[in-house]
Amino acid sequence: xxxxSLKFGLAAALAILSAPIASAQDALSPDEMAAxxxxxxxxxxxxxxxxSRTTQAVQSWMSPDVGAAWAAGYKGKGVTITMVDDFSSTxxxxxxxxxxxxxxxxxxxxxxxxxMIAPSATIRSKDxxxxxxxxxxxxxxxxxxxxxxxxxxxYSVNQIGWAPExxxxxxxxxxxSAIVSKAAGNDAVAVGAAINGQQDYLDLALIGxxxxxxxxxxxxxxxxxxxxxxxxxxxxxxSNTQVQSHFLVVGVEGDKTGLYGTSFAAPIISxxxxxxxxxxxxxxxxxxxxxxxxxxxxxxxxxxxxxxxGKGEASLSRALAPVAIH
Amino acid sequence: MRERSNIRGGLCTAALLSCTLLCxxxxxxxxxTTSLVDVHQGSPLSDRARGLGxxxxxxQSGSWVSFTRxxxxxxxxxxxxxxxxxxxxxxxxxxxxxxxxxxxxxIEPSFKLxxxxxxxPNPNSTLSLSVTSVIGGNLTEKPCEADYGDxxxxxxxxxxxxxxxxxxxxxxxxxxxxxxxxxLWLNYxxxx
Numbered sequence: 245x246x247x248x249s250l251k252f253g254l255a256a257a258l259a260i261l262s263a264p265i266a267s268a269q270d271a272l273s274p275d276e277m278a279a280x281x282x283x284x285x286x287x288x289x290x291x292x293x294x295x296s297r298t299t300q301a302v303q304s305w306m307s308p309d310v311g312a313a314w315a316a317g318y319k320g321k322g323v324t325i326t327m328v329d330d331f332s333s334t335x336x337x338x339x340x341x342x343x344x345x346x347x348x349x350x351x352x353x354x355x356x357x358x359x360m361i362a363p364s365a366t367i368r369s370k371d372x373x374x375x376x377x378x379x380x381x382x383x384x385x386x387x388x389x390x391x392x393x394x395x396x397x398x399y400s401v402n403q404i405g406w407a408p409e410x411x412x413x414x415x416x417x418x419x420x421s422a423i424v425s426k427a428a429g430n431d432a433v434a435v436g437a438a439i440n441g442q443q444d445y446l447d448l449a450l451i452g453x454x455x456x457x458x459x460x461x462x463x464x465x466x467x468x469x470x471x472x473x474x475x476x477x478x479x480x481x482x483s484n485t486q487v488q489s490h491f492l493v494v495g496v497e498g499d500k501t502g503l504y505g506t507s508f509a510a511p512i513i514s515x516x517x518x519x520x521x522x523x524x525x526x527x528x529x530x531x532x533x534x535x536x537x538x539x540x541x542x543x544x545x546x547x548x549x550x551x552x553x554g555k556g557e558a559s560l561s562r563a564l565a566p567v568a569i570h
Numbered sequence: 571m572r573e574r575s576n577i578r579g580g581l582c583t584a585a586l587l588s589c590t591l592l593c594x595x596x597x598x599x600x601x602x603t604t605s606l607v608d609v610h611q612g613s614p615l616s617d618r619a620r621g622l623g624x625x626x627x628x629x630q631s632g633s634w635v636s637f638t639r640x641x642x643x644x645x646x647x648x649x650x651x652x653x654x655x656x657x658x659x660x661x662x663x664x665x666x667x668x669x670x671x672x673x674x675x676x677i678e679p680s681f682k683l684x685x686x687x688x689x690x691p692n693p694n695s696t697l698s699l700s701v702t703s704v705i706g707g708n709l710t711e712k713p714c715e716a717d718y719g720d721x722x723x724x725x726x727x728x729x730x731x732x733x734x735x736x737x738x739x740x741x742x743x744x745x746x747x748x749x750x751x752x753x754l755w756l757n758y759x760x761x762x
Contacts (some may be wrong), residue, residue, distance in 0.1 A: 523736050524721045531720045538719070539630050565732035566716040567630045 261390050261427040261507040303342035303360065305497040307465040307512075310361065310560055321364035322525060323518040324381035327355045327388045327511070328409065331371040339503040353503060354390045354511045361515025364522065375407035378416075384521040384529065385422035387413055388514040390507035392429055393446040397438035401449045410446060417453035420530040423521075425513040426450055427506035428460045428491065434482025434551075435491065452486045455529045457517075457536065458554070459509035465495030466544030466557050473546045474553065478506055481554035490533075491554025492540055516560045523564055539563040607663070608651040615709040615749055616647045619675050622711065622745065627732035630719070640674035640714075640728055647677050647707075653686065661686045663702050674714065674728050680707030680749060698757040707749040713741060 302310055329351030338347045341356060348356070351369060359367050365386075370378055372391060393410060406414065416422035429447065431439040435458050436448050450456035460480060466472030472495060474480060481491040494512040498504035513536070520532050527535075540556035542548040548556065623641030628634055651665035667680035684702030691697055714728035716737060724737035727744050731737070 562630050567719045568717045569714050
């Protein structure tokens with residue numbers, strides 16, 4: 245590879261990380277939210293999302309941990325989750341998060357999922373096709389990346405000429421100014437590995453960054469009596485200890501929702517981070533990232549191995565609990 | 571046949587004490603006898619404190635923290651009530667409670683003071699009135715120190731430390747309760 249730098253052609257390089265089982269369907273008409281997301285600004289506030297049906301309900305696809313942790317109190321209040329995703333294409337597919345079958349764009353699905361995990365969080369939508377800079381909101385910020393940036397394998401990360409969008413995201417993860425929840429990928433390879441001559445350079449760029457979390461998918465939510473396994477499609481942590489130490493897994497129960505892929509793991513991590521941030525209002529993104537990573541469970545996973553599961557299955561209740569109390 | 575009515579009201583403590591002292595002074599010259607009226611353990615506040623011990627949660631390590639150890643008292647608040655008779659129809663009701671405490675709550679010792687008086691509207695009937703006031707006996711829940719690792723150490727409500735509520739917010743839900751401070755009792759007895 246001789247090029248000194250590589251500018252991503254966004255139309256070709258953006259790859260949403262829902263597994264192939266989630267079938268794309270043609271859109272009938274753009275919804276109101278999508279219309280707001282078009283144009284140069286590309287940040288859309290979720291005020292127009294009809295979320296009333298989705299709030300405050302624990303769904304069967306969620307970890308039992310969520311139900312256990314949801315008590316009276318905050319559920320992401322004061323935290324902003326920015327979903328960097330597809331909010332403008334004509335590609336839509338069907339699924340059901342427990343509130344009825346819907347046909348939506350990829351970003352609308354991931355946004356809905358995050359809002360169901362952290363119903364009090366402010367959810368913003370950033371259409372990734374614009375490539376424009378991602379601004380942060382006041383307070384704690386969580387960025388959800390349920391997509392990858394693929395191109396020919398063999399470049400080094402510093403050869404990539406990032407668009408302002410990814411450059412800002414990578415910068416936030418490097419400086420620790422926002423938590424970045426990144427879908428690990430659906431090629432059943434180690435994070436950062438090439439597949440069919442292609443590589444996710446966004447994964448590579450986030451390795452070793454203090455507030456980056458790679459989200460892998462389990463086929464079910466794990467319990468100590470019914471241990472979970474990595475979903476067949478999910479990328480795994482691999483042998484790189486920098487990835488292992490920032491890799492979490494969560495259940496993506498596609499058999500209940502019709503939605504598969506690590507695209508739907510990342511919003512769960514984003515929602516957890518928002519809930520933790522709403523409890524520890526003075527905590528930094530680095531502290532919250534470490535809290536999630538350090539409290540992950542390994543006893544709910546079948547044959548736990550850090551090269552597969554990284555730090556383990558994210559546990560909201562343990563992340564909220566004290567280390568010690570007296 | 572007996573009819574009874576209880577009225578629990580909010581008469582002020584000062585008025586009650588004045589009345590009690592007045593009754594006592596007018597009868598000072600007489601021989602007073604004191605009788606044990608009641609001995610019992612427990613109270614609504616004891617029950618409430620014991621109820622705080624239900625439940626628990628896991629720490630980050632997964633080890634279980636049961637609330638029982640924080641809210642189990644080895645001694646249950648004991649109340650002793652006495653009646654010092656001043657005249658055939660008047661007496662001073664008084665007594666005390668020992669209080670109780672566990673690691674994370676305390677019920678203060680209490681002192682009860684009041685009077686009992688009765689009249690006979692006719693030979694077959696008696697109308698009794700007693701008023702008592704309790705000083706002390708408050709239930710106070712104590713906070714815990716919770717270590718959240720990198721996220722800091724906070725003073726928290728022990729029972730809510732693992733929930734979603736911000737640590738400092740949990741302190742709002744510490745139990746602080748007073749016993750029934752004034753008890754007015756009216757009794758009418760008709761014998762036939």
